[in-house]
Amino acid sequence: MFRRKIAIAIALVAASVTTVGVVGVFGDASVAYAATTTLTPVADTYTDNSLATTNYGTSGQLGVDNSPIKRMYLRFNVSGLTAVSGAKLRIHTDDVSGAESNSGGTFTSMSNTTWSETGVIWNNQPAVDGTTLGSLGAVVRNAWYEIDVSSYVKGNGVFSIGVTSSSTDGADYDSRESGSTAPQLVITTGTSPTPTPTPTAPAGDPVLVGAGDIASSGTGDTATAALLDGIPGTVFTAGDEAYPDGSASNFSSYYAPTWGRFKSRTRPVAGNHEYVTPGASAHYNYFGSAAGDPAKGYYSYNLGSWHVVALNSNCSSVGGCNAGSAQEKWLRSDLAANAKACTFAYWHHPRFTSGSNHAPDPSVGPLVQALYDNNADVIVTGHNHQYERFAPMNPSGQLDNARGLRHFVIGTGGAGLYSFGTILPNSEVRNNNTFGVVKFTLHSNSYTWQFVPQAGKTFTDSGTTACH
8 A cells, every 4th residue: 555644734835726706696685605715735745754765746645644654745825815714625535445544644734834845755854843723533535535724724825734643544645746636725715694695586487406416525516506596496406415424524514514505495315325324314314304204205395387206216225116115106196196287306316327437227217117107207316426418218218209208417516526438328418527506497388407507617508398
């Protein structure tokens, strides 16, 4: 296992900067929201006492350990900002065997902000001599982790942070040479209003807007939450609201500060990451009655001329999704009693997807069949972190313009995006480089969809289809 020493001397020198902000108009009031600026380090390295004269400044990996002793250093420059209200350090564990650890390290401010990335070795390492900023417990491979450094980074300047460990089970992190998983310093400027005003919905047809695969320690969830600030209507989640394990801590740290401000108008479904926490208890505790019966996780409601069905594709956790299962029988009964003209359904695992990370899931096929038999119109899922739109299809995946359901995979809520694999028949539009939400406007006998991209991106997709 290749590890590096986390003596993170984060001298905050801006190598790249991304700023996300929004001004929303609610009724007659204009509200300025907090903006975030993301900096990547201009220098990072680590030291290793077993190789005391070796420099690791150009390595793609950073390590922290206590046997051998490794310390990690990062440097960033913060400049040109005003009204700094918070700062978080985000680091990503390496995707190699052995990157897991029972201790992610202790993060400490440092007085030395002039060390050389290509000159630091064990024998001349800078001292980790400041205030403890935080620590990480157990970490897993290929995941983002976050430390609040607001007490240290309060404005412009150069800052250093060192990371050390007392554990012999060390951790490995990606360095700035790794590209998209390089360390980040995310700085918040301005102040978010509390509570966030709900956008004033215009007179007319109801809106259902949302995505799946949402909140983690990255910045995608912040970007998509900024979009929802200006879109009125009911918010849906297509599962995996909080990473990595849907725990109460994940909801508090990642979901609540972003999509959590729309909680009062959100109708969620659980994904597989919620069920990493037994019974998805944190999901149901957080959303309360809006998430349905915790023993089921499926429910329905009406919006205008539409009947909306929220289902639970974690089939083994709710007695199955097969024909004759409790959920499938409930769905058929619910649809038979529905008097609305059009039907919209959403859950987490897609029946059809071209994503390379997760294959199409046949276990939800009986739910698709029940919807098809009752002339439903739209199915929205997540799970694969990308956007894909299919033509109307029957339950076998064949083109059916007369009665087919249009499937959307909208895993673009904020978690890291995935690549595509084999493209399925009838896949019409795909994108995997843009976070965003999809706004469905539910007319009396048709629907319009619009993919709304994160700030700075240009991909979009839109159209209108009549109900059956």
